[in-house]
Each structure stands twice: as C-alpha cells, then as structure tokens.
Amino acid sequence: MERTLFNRDGDAVAYIYEDSHVYGINGRHLGWIINDMIFNHDGERIGFTTNSCSVPAAKEPTKTEKYHRDEIMPRWAAPALPNLKFNSADQDFEEFLKDGQIVKFDKQNSLKSN
Numbered sequence: 001m002e003r004t005l006f007n008r009d010g011d012a013v014a015y016i017y018e019d020s021h022v023y024g025i026n027g028r029h030l031g032w033i034i035n036d037m038i039f040n041h042d043g044e045r046i047g048f049t050t051n052s053c054s055v056p057a058a059k060e061p062t063k064t065e066k067y068h069r070d071e072i073m074p075r076w077a078a079p080a081l082p083n084l085k086f087n088s089a090d091q092d093f094e095e096f097l098k099d100g101q102i103v104k105f106d107k108q109n110s111l112k113s114n
Contacts, residue, residue, distance in 0.1 A: 002015045002016060002017060003015060003016040005022070005097060007094060007097055007098075007101075008094070011101070012025055013025055013097045013098070013100045013101045014030055014097050014100040015072070016033055017075065019033075020032055020033060020034060021033075021078055022038060022100075023072075023075055023076075023100065024097075024099055024100015024101065025072055025073065025100055025101065025102050026073050026100055026101065026102045026103075027072070027073035027074050027075050027076050028076050028099060028100055029041075029075065029076050029077070029078045029079065030096065030097070030099055030100050031046065031096070032081060034084070036048065036049040037049075038093070038096075039082075039084055040089050040091070040096060041079060041082065042082060042085075042089070043081075043082035043083050043084045043085045044085050044087055044088060044089035045085070045086075045087070045088045045089065046088070046089040046091065046093055046096050047093040047096065073102070
C-alpha cells in the first residue's frame with residue numbers, strides 16, 4: 001500500500017513505495033524510510049514520524065485540505081542504500097520533499113512548483 005506525503009499547502013509531493021522507499025510524485029527517488037525514520041541519499045536522518053522522533057513532538061498544527069495527487073511519474077532507479085548515520089541532515093524536510101514535486105506552468109508561462 002502506497003502512503004502519500006503532503007506538504008504544508010496540502011499538495012501531494014511524495015509517496016512511500018514498498019514500505020521502504022520514498023519517491024517524489026515526479027518519479028525521483030528521494031530516500032528511504034526505515035524504522036519510522038526517513039534517510040536521504042547520504043544516509044543522514046532527514047525526517048521522523050511521531051513514533052520515532054527523538055524529542056517530544058508538539059501537537060500537530062491544523063492541516064490544510066489535501067489536494068488530488070498528480071499522476072505519478074515513472075520511478076527512477078533507487079540507488080544503493082548508503083551506510084546509515086546517526087546525525088541529522090542539514091537540509092530541512094520540506095526542502096527535501098520539494099525535490100519530489102512536479103513543476104507546472106501557470107497561465108503566464110512562468111514556472112510554478114505544485
């Protein structure tokens with residue numbers, strides 16, 4: 001079962017594939033989810049679930065409406081799983097997920113991240 005990840009604006013940006021791979025909607029392999037922790041391609045921890053967060057989690061803010069997920073693009077080949085590290089990535093999770101967004105053109109022909 002695929003689980004979809006949404007950004008703060010309610011846009012679908014990524015999904016979990018085969019219970020361990022994190023793919024962007026654009027087909028790009030973003031990382032892995034292992035024991036409720038998300039790791040990037042460098043093996044650094046970049047995201048957590050409330051089950052695995054190393055500090056007390058604050059109450060989640062009210063979520064925005066979730067929008068329809070764009071058609072998933074063909075998946076890129078997953079790289080080899082790197083040695084997993086204990087340290088956290090410098091990049092924040094929202095920036096990490098932006099790599100999975102589909103870029104669209106708006107009516108004025110300028111790029112727009114969805």
